[in-house]
Amino acid sequence: MEFTTRTETVNKLASFSNSVTNKPSFLPGIISRDVAKPMAGGESHTPSILQKTLKLVKYEWKVVDDEDGEQSGFSGGQGRKEMKQKYLIYLCDKVTACGGWGDRQRGFVNAYLIAYLTGRRFGINMTVPCDIRRFYVPNLVNWEVSEEEVRGRSTRYIHAVGKENQYSFHDNLTRIDFNEVYPEDVIYLRTNVEHYWALRQNPHYKKTFPPWLIHGRPRFFDDAWQWLMKPTPLLQDMAVSLLMDWGWFNRSKPLACAHIRIGVSKYNPEDSRKINDIKKLGALWEFLQPYAKNGSVIFMASDNLVVRETSREKFGSAHRDTGGIVVHVDKQRDEDNACEGFQFALLDQFILTLCDILITTNSNFSFRAVLIRANVKGLYFFGNGKIKRVYAI
Incomplete structure (x- = not known):
């Protein structure tokens, strides 16, 4: 039986992303969705703990230029110029229940998926029972959003925890244009359920799903978790x-x-x-x-x-x-x-x-x-x- 080596484990623990020379400059959520393609020789990668932690190196990404020839910045990959940055922040605080740790992990990655598809900057605000940043910090996607960054912006809270709330929100995700229904600058989302298939069915996003999302829900969770989280x-x-x-x-x-x-x-x-x-x-x-x-x-x-x-x-x-x-x-x-x-x-x-x-x-x-x-x-x-x-x- 083959076992994981010490080097692979230390790499997993530390998520040595900075040591990868061909790491992309732009990550899901701040890149063009429709320009991702395998790098030369990229398909020759074989799975390992280190490689699955850094699956992103198999793709090259670039920022789409807008009509004025300037980079689009945080466009969510839709190639449009964003006049003002918008946010979607996963929220778990003392106000209401969030679910157990597994539920919260599911909430993290599904909130990130919504943020990516809607061109919003993703954030995590989890302070119960204590700040998540004591144990996990951003890895390849920076999900730290300061209060100062969003102060004074229009805000809305979505509570999608609990059977009635989560099913209603989940059902809406199969058909709505998220940014039209929720136009506020800052959306705080409480959720702990899967939204992957609902978003895949949504006609507004069906044609814009990127390559890294088409392999199914389990693969999506693994990829997103590695991009988001690095153990402290x-x-x-x-x-x-x-x-x-x-x-x-x-x-x-x-x-x-x-x-x-x-x-x-x-x-x-x-x-x-x-x-x-x-x-x-x-x-x-x-x-x-x-x-x-x-x-x-x-x-x-x-x-x-x-x-x-x-x-x-x-x-x-x-x-x-x-x-x-x-x-x-x-x-x-x-x-x-x-x-x-x-x-x-x-x-x-x-x-x-x-x-x-x-x-x-x-x-x-x-x-x-x-x-x-x-x-x-x-x-x-x-x-x-x-x-x-x-x-x-």
């Missing part, structure tokens, strides 16, 4: 420290991992439902036992500490976890240790993206890890007390 030194150092302690960089056996969501419990009392029965995890332990016996490290992540404790009892020295507390990022956002719990949740997910064997469950949290991992090799799903092989995402 805090998150990088935590991950590297654990991986080094586990001997991950020089391993000869696969890193076998599982994320098991239990749902409502004493650790997560406000969860919406019960996902798995904690008393019916036998198939999970049976599946992982051979890996533990053969010298693999078993990494266990869960929203329930009993799952981690049981793994430690069954696998002994082979068991690993991040040691963090369990806190739901949204439903327990006001607790004193909410930010600490959020930090360890991000660490859990980051490690899940590096696993050679990965067992997921009915959870958007682990599904996003699967999309970032971008590989069905060694991928399994646990549900209803059974483990099944996953062949496509």
